[in-house]
Amino acid sequence: MERMALFPGCLVLQRMPQYEKATKEVLSAIGIRVENIPRAACCGAPLESFTDRWLYLAAYNLSLAERMGLEVVTLCGNCTNTLLRANAALEDPSLRLEVNAVLSPMELRYDGKTTVKHLVQLLVERLDEVRARMTSRLSLRVAVTHPCQAFRPHEVSGFDDPLEPQAMRQLVASTGAEVVDYLTEHDCCGATLYLGDRQLGLEAGRRKLASAAGADVLVDACGNCQLLLERFRGFLGDSHERSRLVVLTLPQLLGLAMGIDDAALGISAASARAIAEAAA
């Protein structure tokens, strides 16, 4: 079986084992075994606003994957963007020397041999294999929210349309579900904004959920989106609490179409019931 290194990121690691679990199930179904990177740390993103040492942390994580000899799969837009930009910055030989001087006491070395791919990119590149594993067609209306930082800046990600990405739509369409257009599809969820201003962050999330409310399911592929749109749902106001829109991560939806059990995908009983009712 093909092996890859999984970099879930702090949010998924601490709060969303469901997303990681569904990812492992779906990737395993298409013949990829992902392994967590022992001793991996934060990607470095939260440091960048304060110190240039964000790059040391990013390079540290990449060097661990390099030592495993594996490509990295990410689950969060923010980690993807940070690790990709670190790889780009470390093409500069002087920075690479500096970073390797810091890594050497840990017997680690950054040589730039590891590629970083967000789960959406990995899956869409294997769309035929994903399709081949589908066992049923989902009779659902699905709205998609894209992990914005996995596509931008395009000069670094080199993947998909940076302003109107299509990959997630293609993946959702492969389940037989109807991909629903909605006004705020390409707007950010608000999770990072929440760190700077709670009210503005929640308002971004509220608008997204309200705009997607005509769908049965809203699908995301980022720890930040999942945090704001699903976990913070209680803060987003009454009308949305009562909305029947179920928020799932992409591998959870794909897993359903592959006939993988709800529990194995980390889908709660309440969400599973709502999905079954919507599909009926």
Added chain:
Amino acid sequence: MNERTMDELLADCTRCGLCREVCIVERLGGHSITSFLSGEKDYSSWLCSSCWRCQEVCPQAVDIHTIMMLKRREQAPPAGHEANLVNVMRLGYALQMEDDINELRRFHGLDAVQFIPAEWVETLLRGDMTRNQEDR
């Protein structure tokens, strides 16, 4: 690392306002770095959803992200960002990582994870910087 000065970074900006037009913060009534780029004084470099849309649409390829990062190092951070910073500097993670995470993982049928050793966090983030670089 950001070797360019603010003046150099801003040199190609024509104040066309496209960045501000696509900014979700501005649409929600806040004032982000895109207000600064449009010549306004009332803005916060911390009000950002990190969506990178402004930089992607900039016809002049202005490095808005780096401009924002430089500005952030001059403006006091909001509590949420500061909390993440403190956690990363102390633990190597943005959030608290206790051993109960591995219990939660076991419950979900996931293998236990190994955390970064504390002394490596020290080496990476708090040790002397090579080339005697000062944190900005």
